[in-house]
Amino acid sequence: MAEIAASPSPELPSTGCVRVRAAEPGVxxxxxxxxxxxxxxxVEMVDDLHALWAALAVRHDLRVVVLTGAGRGFCAGLDLRDYGEAGPAETVQARFALQERIAGLVTGMRDLPQVVIAAVHGAAAGGGLALALGADVRVAGPAARFAVSFVRIGLSGADIGVSWLLPRLVGASAAFELLLTGRAVDVAEAQRIGLVGSVSDDPRARALDIAREVLGNSPMGVRMTKQVMWSQLEVASLRAGLDLENRTQIMTTFTRDHTEAVEAFVRRRPPRFEDR
Structure with missing residues (x-):
């Protein structure tokens, strides 16, 4: 396992709606x-997650985030009862601002320097599915179920980035069916269509296994890989993709960690990364 030097940093915000704990060094x-x-x-959870994303954005000592849920579910989507109690947004401007606030959780995850692994052990529906899709890696337990759900409450099935993310993960044909019907997908189908990468009886433990593998690579190499992979989903051609890769690859060759990784490989010892 590679090692990385870490400097002291302030604690991350942990609230009643979002619990944060150190799982392992760097995770x-x-x-x-x-x-x-x-x-x-x-409303409180959405605000808490935005605050957490902002705090994580400057935490270079933390390299992997495992996102999961308490109890039987991962996330059942938006709590319509809570948002109703908070008072209806009566103008187009107010409703649009609220929509952008919720949708911003997904772009916030994409922009994090950390690799985000969603460990889904129960229902991931609506906005919960959007959070799972916004993660870089998805691991599911035997009881996991995935559903778009929006269309079943009289809304468009295209919400919180799902209509952009889902086709890129499972293909347009499967995505159209799931978006239009709102039906739930069990873990076997989710793995078959590529919605999740792996299935485990203990998805949190599996997520930590993946996290350890990620930690075995250089910090900047991992961050650049995440950035380039997300950008590649948006570029329009192979040439544009190659141009992006070429510039990023040359940039990483100038890091000390690249030199350290090569030396460690030649000497057959674990590398010690410094994120330099």
Whole structure:
């Protein structure tokens, strides 16, 4: 296992809706914590997650985030009851601002320097599915179920980035069916269509196994890989993709960690990365 030097940093915000704990050196577990509501997203949870993303953005000592849920579910989507109690947004401007606030959780995950692994052990529906899709890696347990859900409450099935993310993960044909019907997908089908990468009886443990593998690579190499992979989903041609890769690859050759990784490989010893 590679080693990385870490400097002291302030604690991450942990709240009643979002519990944060250090899982292992370099790895933090983020638990959505409203088990009585299957971790449905309340106004407070959305705000707490935005605050957490902002705090994680400057934490270069933390390299992997494991996102999971408390109790039986991962996240049942937006808590319509809570948002109703908060008062209806009566103007187009107010409703649009609220929509952008919720959708910004997904772009916030994409922009994090950390690799985000979603450990899904129960229902991931609506906004919960969007969070899972916004992660870089998805691991599922035997009881995991995935559903778009928006169309079943009288809304468009295209919401919170799902209509962009889902076709890129499972293909347009499968995505159209799931978006239009809102039907649930069990873990076997989710793995078959490529919605999840791996299935485990203990998805949190499997997520930590993947995290350890990620930690075996250089910090900047991992960050650049995440950035380039997400950007590649948006570029329009092979040439544009190659241009992006070429510039990023040459940039990483100038890092000390690249030199250290090569030397460690030649000497057959674990590398010690410094993120320099």
């Amino acid at each position: 933090v577990e983020v638990e959505l914590h409203r088990p009585e509501r299957l971790n449905a997203m309340s």
